[in-house]
Amino acid sequence: TTYRIAVIPGDGIGNEVIPPALKALDALGRRGGFSLAYDEFDWSCARYEATGAMMPPDGLDHIAGHDAILLGAVGSPGVPDHVSLWGLLIPIRRGFRQYVNLRPVKVVPGLPSPLRLSSPVDLVVVRENVEGEYSEIGGRLNRGFPEEMAVQEAVFTRAGVTRVVDYAFELARTRGGHVTSATKSNGIVHTMPFWDEVVRERAARFPGVGWRQEHIDALAAKLVLRPGDFDVIVGSNLFGDVLSDLAAAIAGGIGVAPAANLNPERRFPSMFEPVHGSAPDIAGKGVANPLGSLWSAAMMLDHLGEAEASAALRHAIEAVLAEGSVRTPDLGGTASTTEFADAVVAALPSP
Numbered sequence: 001t002t003y004r005i006a007v008i009p010g011d012g013i014g015n016e017v018i019p020p021a022l023k024a025l026d027a028l029g030r031r032g033g034f035s036l037a038y039d040e041f042d043w044s045c046a047r048y049e050a051t052g053a054m055m056p057p058d059g060l061d062h063i064a065g066h067d068a069i070l071l072g073a074v075g076s077p078g079v080p081d082h083v084s085l086w087g088l089l090i091p092i093r094r095g096f097r098q099y100v101n102l103r104p105v106k107v108v109p110g111l112p113s114p115l116r117l118s119s120p121v122d123l124v125v126v127r128e129n130v131e132g133e134y135s136e137i138g139g140r141l142n143r144g145f146p147e148e149m150a151v152q153e154a155v156f157t158r159a160g161v162t163r164v165v166d167y168a169f170e171l172a173r174t175r176g177g178h179v180t181s182a183t184k185s186n187g188i189v190h191t192m193p194f195w196d197e198v199v200r201e202r203a204a205r206f207p208g209v210g211w212r213q214e215h216i217d218a219l220a221a222k223l224v225l226r227p228g229d230f231d232v233i234v235g236s237n238l239f240g241d242v243l244s245d246l247a248a249a250i251a252g253g254i255g256v257a258p259a260a261n262l263n264p265e266r267r268f269p270s271m272f273e274p275v276h277g278s279a280p281d282i283a284g285k286g287v288a289n290p291l292g293s294l295w296s297a298a299m300m301l302d303h304l305g306e307a308e309a310s311a312a313l314r315h316a317i318e319a320v321l322a323e324g325s326v327r328t329p330d331l332g333g334t335a336s337t338t339e340f341a342d343a344v345v346a347a348l349p350s351p
């Protein structure tokens with residue numbers, strides 16, 4: 001089998017963490033009897049600065065036929081962040097109906113968690129990825145006047161909430177775990193009670209899966225105090241965004257966290273990307289941690305049906321972390337991006 005992968009390295013350290021992922025994927029393909037054909041796209045803030053657009057107007061058509069998309073990170077100090085988000089990431093997520101944003105968080109030996117953890121942490125944040133609070137509906141009036149105002153509407157649809165909640169319950173069922181739904185129905189009195197209602201209705205279809213709901217503020221506090229109490233956390237676009245960065249920090253920092261933007265029906269390609277951004281403060285120095293990118297590649301292999309190769313990559317990552325002598329500076333070490341990635345490739349099982 002040959003998988004066609006659309007590769008979008010993006011800006012800054014995106015260009016440094018993607019090559020290690022491709023190297024690991026190629027090594028796994030040689031061992032596992034599959035290959036990957038990469039088509040690289042220069043869509044980025046650099047492209048925006050040169051041409052006025054993050055990607056071509058028919059960009060999605062170029063990658064709609066690929067088996068998956070691997071993205072580094074986009075963002076540049078000279079380009080407002082909403083340009084890169086609304087010019088590339090959101091069009092891909094929405095155009096390809098990637099309504100599940102999946103962010104697994106696992107504390108493994110060798111990752112420095114800032115917390116003293118009393119129990120193991122192995123949780124997944126399921127974030128609604130295409131509607132909710134991140135909407136274009138709203139506007140600003142009376143700019144510069146004392147009566148200036150801004151309004152932004154949140155959009156929750158029955159179909160949109162149902163499918164992401166179902167995904168979360170199904171995931172908890174296969175993990176043998178439970179679901180926590182993030183809400184704020186005490187303060188947000190229309191959309192959040194609606195969210196809660198749909199969660200309750202869908203939960204009834206998964207009688208074997210335990211669940212509870214928590215207000216987002218209390219949930220955030222508990223996530224810091226007792227992260228081991230959580231398994232699958234499902235939340236709206238905004239709540240899921242915030243919780244997944246918080247959870248990533250618990251597990252050793254933003255540089256290690258992977259994410260998948262999934263179209264579970266597989267009508268369109270799904271996109272895999274590290275959670276971190278383009279990190280202009282360390283870009284070009286060769287010290288970016290490629291872990292988030294490598295872990296995202298492992299998620300991509302799972303999605304492609306290469307479960308064995310995915311497990312091999314995860315085990316190699318965990319072995320290098322546990323051994324501990326090769327780490328990038330963000331994890332307290334002195335290794336370069338390439339040195340860490342080479343150590344992971346060397347730790348892959350022999351064919």
Ligand code: NAI
Nearest residue numbers: 073074075076081255275276277278279281282288289330
């Ligand atoms: P960031 O994630 O780029 O960096 C935050 C901090 O973490 C920095 O100190 C950085 O050096 C460090 N860091 C991040 N990834 C690392 C890695 N792999 N290894 C070692 N250290 C790492 O977030 P920031 O600074 O808020 O944003 C920078 C740019 O990235 C902005 O333009 C932003 O819009 C964009 N961004 C893009 C994302 C994406 O493409 N999905 C996600 C988040 C931010």
Ligand code: MG
Nearest residue numbers: 241242244245
């Ligand atoms: Mg975020």
